[in-house]
Amino acid sequence: MKNKRVAWTRSVAHIVSGATALAGLMLAQGCTVGPAYVRPSVATPAAFKEAPVAVAPDGSTWAPAKPQDAALRGPWWKIYQEPELDALEDELNSSNQNIAQAYQNYMAAKAQVVAARASYAPTVTAQPAYTRSGSSLGSSAGATSLGGTTTSLAGRRTTSNDFNFPLDVSWEPDLWGRIRNTVKESANAAQVSAADLANEKLSEQASLAQDYFELRGQDELIALNDRTIDAYRKNLQLTQVLGTTGINSAQSVAQAQLNLKTAEASATNLGIARAQYEHAIALLIGQPASSFSLRAQPLTTAVPVIPAGVPSELLQRRPDIAAAERTMSEANALIGVETAAFYPTISISLSGGFESPTLANWFAWPARFFSLGPSASETLFDGGLRTATVAQYKAQYDGDVAAYRQAVLTAFQQTEDYLAAQRILAMQIEQQRDVVTAAQHYYDLAAVRYRTGVDTYLNVYVAQTALFSDQQSIVTLRVQQITSSVQLIEALGGGWDANQLPSEKDVASTR
Incomplete structure (x- = not known):
């Protein structure tokens, strides 16, 4: 039983890893439609008009020495020393x-x-189920289940079990x-x-x-x-x-x-x-x-002296x-x-699992089933919606x-x-x-x-x-x-x- 479970686990792992590898391959081959983003340009003046200036004795103007910008980094309120x-x-x-x-x-x-x-990533879902069913007393047909057939005589009630463990994998490559x-x-x-x-x-x-x-x-x-x-x-x-x-x-x-x-x-x-x-x-x-x-x-x-810098820095400074x-x-x-x-939208679906009429043979290798197939869809007409x-x-x-x-x-x-x-x-x-x-x-x-x-x-x-x-x-x-x-x-x-x-x-x- 333990070996059967190991085999089943490896099968599931192979399914998932295979789907993931396929996803990576198709993703790498995909392209991205739509416009590339480029930050729009904005005009920035060379200096602040209202920045403080001083007048020298000869009539020339000059800007006061600018403190280190570090004064405004971190907890800026400490500049007031309060x-x-x-x-x-x-x-x-x-x-x-x-x-x-x-x-x-x-x-x-x-x-x-x-x-x-x-x-x-692919979407992996599992929906294990157990079903026990019985035939009517007047039924003369044979009752068939996966892995064997049970024949019942007319007038005799028969029952059957079905242990089902389906595993579904679906993935849409980002083409x-x-x-x-x-x-x-x-x-x-x-x-x-x-x-x-x-x-x-x-x-x-x-x-x-x-x-x-x-x-x-x-x-x-x-x-x-x-x-x-x-x-x-x-x-x-x-x-x-x-x-x-x-x-x-x-x-x-x-x-x-x-x-x-x-x-x-x-x-x-x-x-x-x-x-x-x-x-x-x-x-x-x-x-x-x-x-x-x-x-x-x-x-x-x-009142401290506040380092204003240059206008272009505002584009990086303001949140x-x-x-x-x-x-x-x-x-x-x-x-x-x-x-x-x-x-068009491409999707790939993979279904697999195990189904057996007995719990002992649930994970047996002959009890496995699977299906795999891609599908594509394309909107042909939407009245101009897109x-x-x-x-x-x-x-x-x-x-x-x-x-x-x-x-x-x-x-x-x-x-x-x-x-x-x-x-x-x-x-x-x-x-x-x-x-x-x-x-x-x-x-x-x-x-x-x-x-x-x-x-x-x-x-x-x-x-x-x-x-x-x-x-x-x-x-x-x-x-x-x-x-x-x-x-x-x-x-x-x-x-x-x-x-x-x-x-x-x-x-x-x-x-």
Whole structure:
């Protein structure tokens, strides 16, 4: 019995190995129909128009020294040298649910590649069966089964057994590249998903950095309000004292009270924005907003110099551009899949197995049976369905080309936007510092003249209100400058590179 099973196992192995060898031979001789993919060209400027330049004493312009690109590789947020932000970003990378969802989408896309590659191999199925049958009591015919005949007399009931173990092998050689293009399309789709994952990570990381600096900006504004309220309170006390001596009028006291109450109300309102930024950070790092908090801390982070490089590098740096490019390749492969429908389909079927009326002889060599034969099919008329389908996918490809070029143009626009913001905000902040210095000087003079009785409190009121507004403006500008630097890093791809995109071989792995 053991020897019979070994012989049967070897027979099955021979069938499968023979089919596989035939598959390899015909696959090697096949061709791939459809257009070859060539990445469309896009026009790229030689340099960024808004890149910072400096003017030398002789009037010539020059670009500042560019920091090493390594500053934007890996965890790009470390360029700000904020340990608290570093810890939050690390938590985001492991706990953000949008990133987790994008990762699972990528894993599902990889599984589809494996499923598509399964069409390269033959399909082997087995359907063992056992049947026990009996004749009627009035039957006089002989009951015949494989391997022998049992004759029954009229009026006597007979039974027979049938042990059947069929093995079917079917395979469709990829003569025209339909399967290869299907695999390529699935692999490209997985690469798109991988680029989407990288883009989602960058987007969430940038959102966290922006929210963090916005929150610190609110802390800075609250601290400024607290200092201003303290100054307003002291001025009110001075005004009340001068009012009791008859030097000041009740109107001056009322003005001082108005200044104080306005500042207090403004400080209270700042708490709304701070709470919302804190809640947004909690959401990004995957924590309930109710149990998350950050201690107050003023904005002290210096804005780093961001290496912009040259525009042509954006085509390799941005994951959204990589996704758009892989989408074009995916659409091109679909054209090949549908073009293969114009050619005949060849399939090869092999059936074999063992059948016996007794279990003891089930795997005996005489009990074997088999059949082998190829078949071909060709659509003779479909009312233009295949032509229309190919035209549909060609139009889809052309649309993806336009989307790719639009993604490149958008990348150039965003980078120029934030380069301009960095350059202009740097100048505006310096100008605003001069404004604050002048406003402080004006307020100091007004306070002295008021205390010496030369002017009324109205001048102090106007000067103090202007100083407070100018101080708020410079804090707002600093927040705008540092958040736009985050947006510039995001526009430049956050140090990502197209070489990090998994290859078609990588996405075919189940790991």
